[in-house]
Amino acid sequence: MQNIENKYIIFFDGDCGVCNFWVQWILTRDKKDQFMFASLQSEFGQKFLGERNLNQKEFNTLYLWKNGSYYLIKSKAILKVLSLLGGMYKIGGFVGNLIPAAFTDKIYDMISKNRMKLSNQKCFLPTKAEREKFIEI
Template sequence: MENWENKHIVFFDGDCGVCNFWVQWILERDKKDQFMFASLQSEFGQQFLSERGLETKVFNTLYLWKPKHYYQIKSRAVLEIANILGGIYKISVIGKILPAFLSDKAYDLVSKNRMKLANQKCYLPDQHQKKKFIQV
């Protein structure tokens, strides 16, 4: 297993087509191998949520976590992921000028309608990508 303690971990809804699309999007752009992934439904995801007193049955929020450093949720997690990817995606820092409550409203709107937006239910990573998913 990869050393995930030095990576940024993206927790996502493993049953959501929109979430799976964005996981694939990050995987394709993670040239510096900075991210790993865990579904919120997994044992590791459930442990992450319960240790922080977060909801363990509703999976409508994306979390970005770097062990021993921080975690971010919703729109701030999305903006930070883009910033970490670097390159052209660093322009996302502009989004931080919006107050979180406004950008999170947009995030919540997409989250509420995400099952209607994508009908993809299953994502099968290739051999290299499988190493980036935490299986505990």
């Protein structure tokens, strides 16, 4: 496992096909090697939630965290990821941030509520290099 000190950690529902698709999508575009991933169900994920008094039994929210800095949730986390990826994705993050969070989070919640129906639940097997980006795989 890599050092997490200077990485952005994406906490996701490890049992969700949509979330796993999103993780795979980021992995293939993370050319700057700035992201690591942790399932909310993992010990590390549970510790993150517990330390912030967040619900440790519901996994319908994506979190983006930078050690000692901040964390973002839902659509704001996704838009920040897009901005950090750079290039044309940064434009998407910028445009998305022009839309009020109440609206983008409503869309996020709608997708999250139906994520198990939307996903095809195919098994994702990361490569050895990709496994290095996961905390507690």
